[in-house]
């Protein structure tokens with residue numbers, strides 16, 4: 001989709017971080033926006049900012065982990081703006097703990113928000129896109145979905161799921177005008193979930209040097225314009241690492257050890273409040 005002006009987009013997780021930046025960038029391209037997240041006040045602020053670009057924008061406060069709400073979210077967006085041309089599945093949650101201490105409710109939330117919501121929203125908008133002969137879905141995944149991630153195993157699993165969801169759907173849609181892309185950022189340290197965690201003074205390993213939100217946003221727009229299957233956004237080239245892991249899955253531990261990532265996450269865990277929550281773990285199974 002080369003000309004984005006006048007398109008309608010739904011962006012999940014648009015209240016802050018990377019999603020709010022994607023919203024501002026798409027508005028600058030003339031895209032009308034449905035901004036979705038739980039925090040109505042923060043969404044309203046983003047709406048005020050995007051309106052400066054002379055586009056229409058609506059806010060849709062919703063908890064996307066409640067999958068019963070998802071069709072209504074698309075319905076509200078389409079009632080206000082018209083048919084959806086672009087869906088950005090950006091909302092996500094991360095949590096870090098040794099897996100045996102990972103709260104059961106958190107495992108569910110990771111899957112429901114990071115993976116299931118994206119799959120169901122895509123399923124809801126796709127018939128209309130195919131009928132109208134235009135559309136693009138962008139899934140915001142993570143480098144964790146390509147190389148795994150110690151102490152964030154459910155998060156990494158949902159992101160790996162999002163990657164293969166994207167690639168499988170692309171094959172199905174290959175002969176249609178509808179595109180699907182996945183963006184895999186490494187650590188992003190200016191805005192978003194990692195920047196909030198990055199206050200501990202523990203240094204990120206050199207090879208996994210953080211990237212910026214602007215680069216992630218530029219990748220999203222490039223992916224839509226050029227219908228690119230997958231873009232990894234990292235400060236330094238990481239393809240040798242992802243290739244190594246693909247060729248020999250047994251190298252995963254070596255990769256995280258050699259880059260210093262395992263040590264980094266352990267130090268981060270030791271200093272962060274996201275340590276074990278054994279009492280919470282017992283809550284429900």
Ligand SMILES: NC(=O)c1ccc[n+]([C@@H]2O[C@H](COP(=O)([O-])OP(=O)(O)OC[C@H]3O[C@@H](n4cnc5c(N)ncnc54)[C@H](OP(=O)(O)O)[C@@H]3O)[C@@H](O)[C@H]2O)c1
Nearest residue numbers: 013015016017018037038039063064091092188192193194
């Ligand atoms: N930042 C990084 O270093 C990094 C790296 C790789 C990939 N990513 C991915 O990039 C995406 C955006 O991350 P970010 O760093 O911008 O995170 P963030 O600052 O924590 O923002 C997450 C967004 O998701 C929304 N959200 C969270 N739970 C929700 C729920 N139950 N229902 C609806 N919306 C919900 C939040 O809004 P409310 O709280 O208002 O609901 C917020 O708008 C995520 O998918 C993340 O996995 C981030």
